[in-house]
Amino acid sequence: MIDFRLTETDEAMLARLRAEALICRRYAREFDEREAERIPDVLPEAAVFEAEAKASPLPKAGPQDTPPAVMMMLQTMGACWGDYSIRLRRATAGGLGNAALMAAGTETQKAKWGHLLLSMAITEPGCGSDPSRVSTTAVLDAKTNEWVLNGEKIFVTTGIRADGVVLWATIDKGAGRAGIKSFLVVKGTPGFDVPHKEKKLGIRADDTAAYVFRDCRIPRENLLGGDESIPKQSSGGFRGVMKTFNMTRPLTAAMGLGIAEAALDATRDALAEAGVEPTGRRAPAAWAGSRPRPSDSCGSRRSSRRRNGPSCSAPGWPGRGCPTTSSRRSARRMRAPPSARSPRAASRSWAPWASPATTSSRSGCATAGSPTSTRAPARSSGSSSPAVCSTTPATI
């Protein structure tokens, strides 16, 4: 059945994520500007937050709740509403390289390296969109049973903090895709250097590295999957490793959406502070101050009343009695910025458009609040974080 509704359990989980995101967000600007440094693995607020979360555990997800694969998208979106790279407590498991190891490695290899944080190095200065053009070479030294690696990799995600890397290299350039294999290289192997962290346009705090391999020797067994043959017909293991992207690409889209949602919410907040109330209509008179009629969203006034009974309560949104009420209400809760309902106008003199986030939200707000119930208060518990601050809440 095609369905876009969230259950109470779904919402409880997302509300907790929103509360975490609000904490991470406080550090966003600072770490963006201190881009040469590593983001801490654990934020100061983590201990208290986790203790409170333990004290009021979330309801367990059941068959009627949104399945994990979809929830992962929503969770990613929710986490990026705070900041793309900062987490309350960094997950120790699962770099891109770990997914590749699980997809292509032998059982021995998984056991040996599965506990390490592994990055994945594919892109080179000369190839990105077309991974078959990989020109990093792996040449077998049969005498010493070692692969000798030479090449340069760029844009390696989590490349600085990783313990090792799954490296794409070709054992036969002439064979095209079929000659590309992946190799595991542990950090510290001679000939494997991390010359710098990339300086980027955005997501500056994020750990994106450049790697250089100069006559880097690794054991023959470090070829993932162990198959040294070059298939004539197929592209061999290439396809299998490309499949790891099937999960990560939608996640990347979810990240973008999370950031976009944050931008929209911040804009709405800023407008509200200036006394401008967007009505959701596209007409030029949208800011002339006129209240929209419910019929604007629900179709003609007459049919809306007949279908929905009592008139809609909130501007632009279907109210009680609307057949899609529960989904719209939960959608509204998902989208409405929690801070829109917090009393801010009085405490703020003017919106510092160009100045960094005030630090007052970091002091004074000890807890993010945990959802005490799974209904509407779950959403506002995210908003209570800035609301309890008596001093000026964060701009971002």
Add this chain to the structure above:
Amino acid sequence: MISFEMTEEQTLVRDAMREFAAAELRPRARSADEDSAVPAELLATAWSLGLTSTQLPAAYGGAGEARSCVTNAILLEELAHGDAALAIAALSPSLFANAILDHGSEAQKKAHLPSFVGARFVTGSLAVCEPAPLADGSRPRCIAEAKNGAYVLSGRKTLVAMGDRATHFLVTAREGSELAAYVVPRDADGLTVGPLEKNMGLRALPTTGLVLERVELPGEAKLGGPGGANVQAVLDASRVALAAVLLGVSRAVLEYCVPYAKDRVAFDEAIAKKQAIAFRLADMHIEQHAMRQLVWRAASLLEHGLDATRAAWQARSYAAEKGMWIADNGVQVLGGHGFIREHPVEMWFRHVRTLGVAEGLVAL
């Protein structure tokens, strides 16, 4: 006569500015952006070039050369092609000086213009942008109360170019229902110059906010004297200038992307041969030509003293929208490399995005 031919003089100006920008602006652009600072020696060099002083009348110590808005638009495009932030910084004195020259009272011209023909770099600023949503340069929220021939100014400004070193600020404000502007000296009581703003783009250009809390000004402070001035025309000139800057940056993006696309190989051929890229580049090319036509048309109206308000807004609005589109596509054509600060495209993208929202940074 409708004509699109540049005069010989304009061609000379264009070539000279192109050379200057390539030699002095472009090489400094990246480090100035990373440091968020405009190099002092650049300002000195630009000053000695006489960009501002040559166009001031001899009566005030300038070279007295005829000022052509169209020629200045060409000049601005070339300098912005080198670097937008450094170009605006170098030309900031003209923004203030030209407003006084075109619209000031005789007393104001005598008082302020001589500063801009001296030996050292001196600048004023135009304070137009205000830190509030739905801001409109022509409808400032800043208020001027007239009291016994004097004025009291209150309000806030932001994105004031060179605000950290301007000797005077030309502040736009609403006097009753009239759009007016006032010359506010840096040391005026009640005026607070804010700290340097951290902007997305044009980072090398110092900008500050201003807070005016009942700043008392004498009658002579009002631009044009008691009768006021056509401040809208000041805004018009600034809008056309911004459009010219956007044009220069857009051209820089295009000129960087085309060779890259011809060189970059993926999926068996240069990406310039892929239709998705080729069509994009072609459209970028068309749009920067269209931007130029709108800029020249508005500049031409200004030059002939005609009402250029609508044309100026159209030029600026189109240049902002298409400029952002071009810069965004520029980053996209370069793929991952467009995102890294080793190539200039990401910096131009940030410049254009900032120029898209700013007002009053520069003028013809």
